[in-house]
Amino acid sequence: MSERDLELYERIQKQDKHALELLYERYEKLLFSFSFRVTRRRELSEEIVQEVFIKLWTKPGIYDESKGKFSSWILTVTRNTGIDYLRKKNENMYELEDRDALKNEEPSVEEMVEWKEKGKEIRSAISQLALEQQQMVELFYFKGLSQQKIADTLKIPLGTVKGRIRLALKHLKKDLASAEQGRDRGYE
Amino acid sequence: MNEHNTCDLLLDYFNDCLNEIDKTKFKEHLASCNECQVELEELQMLTEDLPLSSEPIEPNDGMKNRILSSVFAQPIDNEINEQTPEYLQTSEVSKPNESNVRSIGTMRRNKGLIQSLLAASLLLSLSANAYFYLNDEGPNEGAIDTVEEEGTDEVVNRVELAATEGFSGTAQAAMIQKESGMALVVQASDLNQLTGSEAYQVWLIDKSGSKFRAGTFLPNENGEGAVSFPIDYKGEHDWDTIAVTLEPTPTSEQPQGDIILASKL
Numbered sequence: 294m295s296e297r298d299l300e301l302y303e304r305i306q307k308q309d310k311h312a313l314e315l316l317y318e319r320y321e322k323l324l325f326s327f328s329f330r331v332t333r334r335r336e337l338s339e340e341i342v343q344e345v346f347i348k349l350w351t352k353p354g355i356y357d358e359s360k361g362k363f364s365s366w367i368l369t370v371t372r373n374t375g376i377d378y379l380r381k382k383n384e385n386m387y388e389l390e391d392r393d394a395l396k397n398e399e400p401s402v403e404e405m406v407e408w409k410e411k412g413k414e415i416r417s418a419i420s421q422l423a424l425e426q427q428q429m430v431e432l433f434y435f436k437g438l439s440q441q442k443i444a445d446t447l448k449i450p451l452g453t454v455k456g457r458i459r460l461a462l463k464h465l466k467k468d469l470a471s472a473e474q475g476r477d478r479g480y481e
Numbered sequence: 482m483n484e485h486n487t488c489d490l491l492l493d494y495f496n497d498c499l500n501e502i503d504k505t506k507f508k509e510h511l512a513s514c515n516e517c518q519v520e521l522e523e524l525q526m527l528t529e530d531l532p533l534s535s536e537p538i539e540p541n542d543g544m545k546n547r548i549l550s551s552v553f554a555q556p557i558d559n560e561i562n563e564q565t566p567e568y569l570q571t572s573e574v575s576k577p578n579e580s581n582v583r584s585i586g587t588m589r590r591n592k593g594l595i596q597s598l599l600a601a602s603l604l605l606s607l608s609a610n611a612y613f614y615l616n617d618e619g620p621n622e623g624a625i626d627t628v629e630e631e632g633t634d635e636v637v638n639r640v641e642l643a644a645t646e647g648f649s650g651t652a653q654a655a656m657i658q659k660e661s662g663m664a665l666v667v668q669a670s671d672l673n674q675l676t677g678s679e680a681y682q683v684w685l686i687d688k689s690g691s692k693f694r695a696g697t698f699l700p701n702e703n704g705e706g707a708v709s710f711p712i713d714y715k716g717e718h719d720w721d722t723i724a725v726t727l728e729p730t731p732t733s734e735q736p737q738g739d740i741i742l743a744s745k746l
């Protein structure tokens with residue numbers, strides 16, 4: 294998968310429009326869904342995806358392998374663009390989202406395999422976190438708030454925010470690791 | 482935040498919430514603080530999979546065509562490699578792309594410029610997304626006639642843009658049909674100077690009311706600016722209006738600022 298990404302990226306560097314279109318098709322739904330996860334707005338999500346591809350097209354050399362896996366990199370760029378838009382538009386930033394609003398949409402067959410498998414596991418792991426830890430992940434990662442704003446929103450001392458965020462993320466990672474182990478055992 | 486512990490800025494750096502001073506301060510700190518380097522890497526590792534938790538959502542209708550046509554309408558930034566920006570760092574990603582904006586130095590007024598642009602655009606392959614600078618050594622007066630006579634390229638439409646109420650400025654625009662496609666050339670003068678990240682943007686609006694970004698420009702000190710862009714938006718468009726807006730940043734994908742100049746096509 295990442296080899297294909299790299300090959301397409303190389304062609305995009307040479308201004309191959311068809312390669313950009315292919316890469317777009319590979320990532321459209323994931324980037325759109327992630328942008329929607331961050332902004333909860335369709336129009337804004339489209340603007341974000343567009344900006345990501347404009348960066349990719351107009352800035353030769355924006356990505357190279359020293360920046361890690363292409364897929365992780367393009368998701369990071371999407372997140373940064375998304376939280377930047379949120380901040381500029383200053384809309385509903387502090388509102389905690391209704392996490393159940395979209396719960397029943399199952400990934401369809403053609404979703405990227407990794408997304409389908411991991412998405413379920415991560416959602417399930419997040420939902421098993423204590424409510425406060427869920428809020429930490431939401432406000433810090435998906436809304437990109439500063440430590441000060443998180444402290445204000447959740448009415449907790451500023452000095453404790455960093456520790457709580459790290460604890461929540463580590464807890465999540467640990468749960469995911471054991472879920473993965475469990476899944477591997479299940480296949481045996 | 483706490484002056485005594487720069488390490489505490491790490492999370493705000495990750496989320497790009499720092500002002501310029503703190504950001505610079507933290508970057509310097511990061512270069513020498515092993516603890517923060519490890520923690521930043523850990524943070525990236527811990528959050529790496531979180532995007533995959535997003536529920537799959539069907540993209541908007543027609544989104545692919547809209548996005549690809551605006552992407553391909555952008556000029557390529559050829560200066561990027563010299564700067565080696567840290568794009569993985571959250572801070573650099575969303576900055577306006579200053580190199581997308583061409584400031585034009587010396588230029589002749591009115592008709593002469595359109596002719597220069599037109600002639601210069603003949604040298605460009607439309608698919609190359611090229612851009613160019615103008616100077617006084619441009620092609621001779623009368624180029625516009627020559628072009629029409631030669632028959633390969635044709636000025637399809639040429640309009641004068643009038644200033645809207647409360648704004649100053651005039652502009653000329655020409656649509657040029659080339660064998661390889663359509664090009665749009667705009668020249669403006671008597672524009673107000675810009676402040677901060679503001680930029681002038683040219684838009685094409687079709688009969689259905691959809692707006693397409695054609696180009697961005699900054700006026701020179703005499704209030705003159707110009708831009709030439711290929712028109713290769715996907716699908717058939719019946720162009721209705723051309724407009725120039727004053728945008729808060731050069732990166733607006735849809736017009737957000739006031740319309741300064743406009744004309745029916």
Ligand SMILES: [Zn+2]
Pocket residue numbers: 487488510514515516517
């Ligand atoms: Zn440190």
